[in-house]
Structures are given as structure tokens and as C-alpha cells.
Amino acid sequence: MHGFFVNVVLLMAVAVAMVWVFKRVNLPPILAYLVCGVLAGPDLMALFDHPEDIHVFAELGIVFLLFSLGLEFSLPKMLAMRHLVFGVGLGQTLMTGAVFCALAIVFGMSTNAALVIGGMAALSSTAIVIKQISEKGELNTPRAQMAISVLLFQDLAVVPMLILVPLLADDSHQSLSLAIAMALLKGVVVVGILLSAGKWLLPRLFSEVARTRTDELFVLTTILVALMAAGLTSSFGLSMALGAFLAGMMLGESQYRHQLEADIRPFRDILMGLFFITVGMRLDLSIVAQQWYWVLLGVAVLMVIKVLLIRMAAWLFRAPAQDAWAAGFKLCQMGEFSFVIAALAVNHALLTSTQASFLLSVGILSMAITPYLVDNSMRFASRLVRTPNPDIAPPKDMVPRGDVLQDHVLIFGYGRVGQSVSRLLKAEAIPYLAVDADPVRVQECRSAGQPVYFGDVSQKDILRAVGVERAKLALLTFDEHSKAKNVIETVANINPDLPIVVRTRKDYHLEELYLAGASQVVPEILEGSLMLVSQVLHLSGVPMSRILKRVRKERKGHYGNMHGFFPGETTEISYGTQDKLEFMHAVILTPDAFAVGRCLAELNLAGRRISLKGLRRDNAEIADPDPTESLRVGDVLVIAGKPRRVERVERFLLEGN
Template structure:
């Protein structure tokens, strides 16, 4: 018992370090978990004598993953993108499965094993591709939308594949056609039961649970629903994943969708991590020297053929060739569910452990190169599609006369915000120049006579070429936080006195941009609130001069009075926002509170790293109390700051430590 506990602690420690390390080098956590599994496996550390004992527990990760997938599954969204999903997506899935099934047969796999291999290779990594495209800010581009549509179809195809693998097992005595027919019939029964329960029972259950306002009960109910649906499917001889997916799909259109997803995520992520660790334990490093040439050959074959197949599927439906090549490069890896199918096939003796290990090795390598391929896909797509160099190389050349302009505004990014600003500058006859990294947009803008040039604003040569030394100010309009920070740091280091104005959607990251050297940060949410207040005050009869004075004061103070808000049950927090947002909190001083009888100066609230927003006493509000004010029992102090600091300040005010 103590030995197992020690091994579990070692495994957790390795997992923590590995996830941190892989994150630092921009690799997905899935690879970190697989790496942990390899280390913990029988060939290296051999932490567990019977690693298969962990399998049943780890399979719950798949149940929760499919439940989450069902919650995210949107029938209206799929119907809206049906041309891409059921056109390009279905074409890619069918062609890739057939091609790689044929190749597997050619290299000596049995028929059933070859079909599993074809299905495995046809899948791509939804988690890695969506996260990478989102981080790069290209999720809404045509090439990313093609990739998303294909991923939607693949996610839908996972469910029948998970059902099919057990039916292909070698110990099945009935014919495959008969087995599939029985599975289909049982599937209809399960769907009927779950749909009935989902329509008539679950809404009432969750409505009652929600009224109790007990987080623990909501979490327990969510887990119970997912496991009961999985158990129902399993009792009919079907995949537990199918039941969980159907349960999630039923609840996906309910008002509780986001809360359910938030509740299930911690369990899903932890158990999925454990699942991928158990898969890593199946890898056989001792066979790697003998298999490495096959693994590299398989990797090259999968990458090249998947890219070409996606291009062919897109060609059938007359999509842009450059976007098709770029989408193919994004999706040329194997996916998370490929590992699931491999593990399932080995368990059912459709694949040997050596074959499973080889396929897992190829999958790991394909995932490892995915972030780089997603980042470089537009460049490779242009090369492959043999587009004219004018689109990029020609646009990079900033004309010599562009440097002659002086006292102008430099706009970095020519999206909707940049274009709106440029139109207003033009009406006021203020000269400006624009740098943008989208060749199509630059070409369109140049054709319309706009002073827009192609280039990467992180390069000093581009900045000098557009006359940054003679500019009156720089405006950064693109919504890519890390890129904006690096550009601000570069510009402020070269020209410390040049004003830099930055637009951001993330008001909780204002301080980072200001610390990087920005002169003014314009947060969209807070500016929108200011404009709303302006309209309300004007309609309420407040003189415009007073309104403008108040607005100027807020901007000059970096929106200091607008930071902080009272959180509620619906406030969504992630790890980034948790450390950046400012919360407001009312602290009621009881008769035995530490702060009673002390002055604000004695307490030194500023030293607690929170700000005092007001003091209420006897239902009267003192918005700016003097430092000599002595606090009394029943006073209400309104403080604002980061969540953890607010909690610490409250403890200090009430308990004195």
C-alpha cells in the first residue's frame, strides 16, 4: 500500500514537471502525459507491476471527454456549416480511411486491423488545432474554418468508430454485418431511453438542483448523469462513450450547458491525463530502435497523404486551393481519439502490442510537429499552391517615398478597427500609414489607394521603412496580446518619446501593456461603458461639459474608477483572469472585528495591496473617507483588488492576521 502511494506521488511529480516543461516549449499537455507514461512504464521506472489495473479508472476520462464533446456538439452549427462538414469533412474522413486501410493491407496488416488503422489515421487532434489557431488569432479565417468543419465531422465519426472496434474483435463469433445490425438496434433503444429521460426528467432534475444553489450537488448530479448514461449503454453491450456522448448532446441545448461543462472539466482533464499516461505505458521503448525507421516512414506518409487528401476533398467542392493546403497542413497529425482507438484495438486483440506501440509512436511524433505546422501553414500553402510572389514578396517592399512623410500616424493592423480609425483621420486631413501582415487585405487596400504596406511590425527594418522616426504616434489595433507587448517593447526601446496607443479587448491585461511601454491603452469593454454612461448622463440632463470632463478624468487615470466589479455565480474565471481581474467586495465589520476602533491610517489598507472604494455607516455612504476616520462596528468597507488579495485583506480586517 505504502509502496503504491509512493509510486503515485512519483508519477504525479513527474506529470507536474513534464506538463510545465512541455508547456514552456509550446508542446501540448497530451504529449507530456504520454511522456510520463513512458517513464512510468515497465521499460524505465516500472512504477506499477500491473499497469492494466489503472485502465478501468482511466477509461472514465474517455467517458467525461465524450460527455463534454456532446455538450459542445451543436446541431444548428453543424447544419449552418453542412456544406463544409458533410462535404469536405465527410470526403476527407471516407477517403483517408479507405486509402490508409489499403496501405495497411499492403504492408501486412489483417483486414480488421487495417480498418482500425484507417480510422485512426483519418482522425486529427481537435484540442491541439483549435487551441493553436485560437492562440494565433486565426480561428475565423477561411483556412481555419475549413479545418474546424473537418474536425466537427471527425468528432461525430468518433462515436461509430468506438462502437465498431469491439465488434471487430477476433473473439466475435457472429458475422460483422449481423453484429452491426444488433448494435444499431440496441443503439436505437439506448437513444430512445436517453432522449426520453433528457426531455422529461433531466430538465426538472437540474432545475431543482439549481434552486438549491449548492455547487457540490450540481457537480455530483452532473457526474451521476454522465456515468448513468455510460452505464446504460454498456449494459446494452455498447460503448460507454456512446452513452456519455448522447447524455452530453441532450444537455447541450439546455440553459445549464456552460455550468455543466465547467463542472465536468476538472474531472475530465485529470482522468484524461491518467488515460494518456496509461497509453504511454503501452509504448515499448525497447522496440523503438528496431521500429524507428518505420515510424519515420509512417509519419512522412501520413503527413503527405493527409494533406493531399484534404486538398482533393476541397477541390471537389471548389474551395480556394491556398486555404485547402493550409487546412491540410493543420490537420495532418493523428488525434487524441487515435490513441483511444489504438488502446481499444490492443485490448480486443485486433492489433498486437508491437503494432499498437508503433502507431502510438507515429501519433506522438505527428502531434509534436503540429504547433510548428499550424504556425507555418500559410507560408507553406503559398509555396505549394505556387501563388505569384506579388502577394507577399512584392508587398514587403515599402516604396521609398513612404519614408518622406512626417508628423503622421502609424497604424499597425488594418482590420475593422484600423480601417475605421483611418477613415476618420482622412476626414480630418491627418496623414497616416498602415502596416498589416495579411497580403490579401494589403493588396485590396493598395488597389483602393490606401497607404497600406505589407510587413511584420516586429522587424526594425519595416518600422524604419514606414518612417517611424518622423511619426507623431503609433496606434496598435490588432488583438494579439503577446505580439502587441513585443511590438510596444521594441518601439519604446527605439523611440522612448513616441506615444503608443493600444487597443485591447482584455481590460484585465491593461497593466501588462502599460508596463511594456504603452502611453495609453484603450480597453473596448471599459470604453463601451464610458460611451454608455455618456449617453445616459446626457439624457438625464447633465451638461455636456461636465460629462466630457468626467470622461477625460477616467481616461487620464487609466480607468481607475471603472476597474473592479462585484462577482456573482455567473462570473466566468480562468487561470489568467483569476490573477488579472479586480473584484470588489463589501466587508462588514462585526463588533469583535480587528479593525473596529482603529483609524484607516493605522490599518494602512494600501499596504494590503487593495484599494478602498468607499465606507458605509448608518446607511450613509462616504465615498472618500479621511485617513483619520475611526472605524465602528457595523461599518461596511468596500475594497477592490485581485481576488486573493481581497480575501487576505478581509481576513486582516476581521481577524487581524
């Protein structure tokens, strides 16, 4: 046991070092885990005599990965992109699988093994491609949408592939078609059970768990649901991954989706890392050393054929040539699920260790080249179709026509709020430009003659194209906190002196947005309340000058007097907002309360990040309590702060701990 523990520590140390090194050279962590597995494998460090022992735990990473995939699966999104998903995506998967299956048969592989190889070659790396596209800020471009559509279909195709591999290895005499029919029948039963549970049981379960406001219980329930769904499908002889995917899909439309994904991510990432380490341990370095030229040839054949087949699939469904070539360069590698299928095929003796090592080598090298290909995909595509590269030269409809604007207002996000602001700016003859990522809205607005341009404002090229260096104000109207922070920081880097006004619906993230560089943050709900108060004061006879002075004071103080409210039984508190809301609570000092006889200065509520909103004594409110005066029995302290801090401070005031 002691030796096993030491080996586990060594494995973790190697994994940490490899991930750090690979991140420094801008390569994905998946490759780091694979290399870590190679180093820890039998040919080098030989940390484990029986790698299959830890592979059992590593398979849980696949369960959580499919659960996360189910959470992200959106049926409406898939239907909206159905022409690309079921057109280009289906065409690419079928053609690539068929071509590589035929090649494997030509090289003497059995039909079942060739089917496995075809399935492996048809898949691309969702994790690497999406991460690279997101970091480049290209998620909303047509070429990225085509790549995402193909990846979405591949993710759907993974589930039947994982079901098919054990059926191909079935040694019984029943026909494959009968086995598939039985699997489909079992699948219908399992899907019926899980969908019923998802509709009637899981929403009530998670609502009850969320009401407890206990982090550990929510995480445990999430893990339990994923594992129970995986265990259910496994008991029917189907893949555990299928059950996890269905469980995630059922919860994907719920209000808890983002919190579920956040809770499961640490377990998923660690166990997926362990899975890829065990995959790397299967790599036979002696075979790679002996056949390195075949490995390099395999990488070249894989990537060239996949690029050509993606272009062909796009041509069949009349997709733009430049976008198709760019998507092909992005998707020409093997995917992480290819390794999953390879490991499953080895376990079921469909592939030998030698064959798996060769395929893993090809997959690892193709993934290592992927970040470079993604970054330069549009440059390569523009050369093939002989058109300007839009990554270097922004499209003409992205650059404002006519004279270059000076001292204009930039509106990022042209929804309801952005359009309302633009109308008033136009009425005052103030020049403005708007940028939005919704192509339909941009087309409608441009048809009406409004200066609205399509683009992702997190990209520096887009910001420069609309003259962020010459603008006098930038307004962010979209209510996406993480994206808003990113845009604020990017704008501040280009033009540090530019005032940035940010609209947000609630006040949860005021301080974070100010720290990111926002000049003014306007929380919609608090501002609406402030306008309501102004009307009430005006109708109550308060002079307008005093009202305006009070409104300015509230805004200057970041709405300090408007933060905090007394919660009630009907107050909706979600798991994701419980630590962002600010509650007010009245604490009555009983005769044996810890705070009795002590002064406010001694209690130091500010140091506990709690504000004192008021002090009541003998049914009278003390407006400005003396911090050195001792508190008495029956005093009521009105405190405000985050819910958990309020609970802790109440316990401190009453019990002293």
C-alpha cells in the same frame, strides 16, 4: 500499498521531467506522456505489474476530453463551414479509411482489424494541429480553415468509431448490421434522454449552483454531469465517450460554457496525460527494435498517402490547390483518438499487442514530425504549386497601395466602434488604416474604397505590413481580453513608443491591459456613464470648464470614483465575473463590533485591498475622516472592493477574523 505509492510518485516525477524536456524543444506534451509511458513500461522501469489497473482511471480522461469537445462543438459554425466539413472532411475520412483498410487486408489482416486500422489512419491530431496553428496566429487564414474543417468532421467521426469498435468484437451470432441497428436505437433513446435533461434540467441546475458562488460546488457539479452522462450511455452498452460528448454539446451554447471548460481542463489534462502514459506502456520496445525499418516505412507511407488523399478530396470539391496542399501537410499524422481506438481494439482483442505496438510507433513518430510540418506547410505547398509563399511575402491586398503612410492611425478591428472612429478621422483628414479578421466585412469595406485589410493583428508580419513602425497611434476596438493583451505586447515589442488605446466594454481588466502596455483603456460602459454625468452637470448649470476638468480627472485616475456599485437582488453575477466586479457595501458597527474603539489606520483597509468610500456618523457624512480617530458604535463604513474581499473585510470589522 507503500510500494504502489512510491511507484506513483516516480511516475509523476518522470512525467514532469518529460513534459519539461519536450516543452523546451517545442514538442507537444502528448509525446512527452507517451515517452513517459514507454520509460515506465514493462521493458524499462516496470513501475506497475498490472498497467490495466490504472488504465481504468485513465479512461476518465477520454470522458473529459469528449466532454470538452462537446463544449467546443458549435452547430452554427459547422453549418457555416458545411461545404468544407462535409465535403473535404467527409471525402478525406472515407478515402483514407478505405485505402488503409484495403492495405491492411492485403497484408493479411482480418476485415474487422482492417476497419479499425483504417479508422485510426483516417484521424489526425486535433490537439497538436490547432495548438500549432493558434501559436502561429493563422486561425483565420483559408488554409487553416480547411484544416480545421477536416478536423471538425474527424472529431464527429470519432464518436461512431468508438461505438463501432466494441460491435466489431461482438462474439455473438447476430449480424453486424443488426448490432449497429440496435446501437442506433439505443443511441436514439439515450440522446432523447440527454437532450431532454439538457433542455429542462441542466440550465436550472447550473443557474442554481452559480448563485451559490462556490467554486467547489461548480466544479463538482461539472464533473458529476460528465460522469453521469457517460455512465448513462455505458449502461445502454454504448461508449462512455458518447454520453460525455452529448453532455458537453448540450452545455456548449449555455452562458456557463467557458467556465465549465476551465473547470474541467485540469482534470481532463491530468487524466489524458495518464491515458497516454498507459498507451506508452503498451509499446513493446523489442518489436520496435526488431522492426524499426518497417516503422519508418509505415510513417512515410502514412504521411505521403494522407497528403495526397487530402489534396484529392479538396480537388473533388474544387478547393484551392495551395490551401489543400498546406492542409495536407498539417494533417498527415495520426491523431490522439487513434491511440484511443487502438487501446479499445486491444481490449476487445481486435488487435494484438504486437500490431498495436507497431501502429503506436508509427503514430508517435508521425506526431513528433507534425510541429515542423505545420510550421513549414505553406512553404512546401507553394513549391508544389509554384506560387509565392504568402507567409514570406504578404498578399498584395494586404500592403497599402500608393505612397507609404507616415503618422497614420491604425485601427485593429473594424466593427461598429472601428467604423465610427474612422468616419471622424476622415472628417478631420487624419490618415488611417484598419485591419479586420472578417473576410466578408473587409470585402464590403474595400468595395466602398475604404483602407481596410484582412489579417490577424497578432502576427508581426501583418503589423509591419500596415506600418506599425511609422504609425502615430494604434486603436484596439475588439472586446477580446486575451487577444487584446497579446496584440498590445506584440505592438509594444515592434514599436515601444507607439501610444496604444484599447476599447473594452467593462472595467474588469483595466489594470491587466495597462500592465500589458496600453497607454489608455476606455471602458465603454464607464465612459458612457461619464458622458451621461457630463450632460446632467451641464443641464444642472455647472460650467463647462469645471465639467471638462472633472472628466479629465476621472480619466486620469482610471475612473476611480466610478468603480463599485451597490448590488441588488436583480444584479446579474456570472461565475466568471464574480471576482472581477467591484461592489460597495455599507457596514454598520454594532456595540460588540471588533472595529469599535479602533482607528482606521490600525484597521489598515488598504492593506486588505479594500477602499473606504465614505464614513457616516450620526446621519452625517464625514468627507475626510481622520485615520487616527477611534470609530464609534453606530458608525457606517462604506467599503468597496471585489465581492469576496468585501465579505472578508465585513467579517473582520465585526468579528476581528
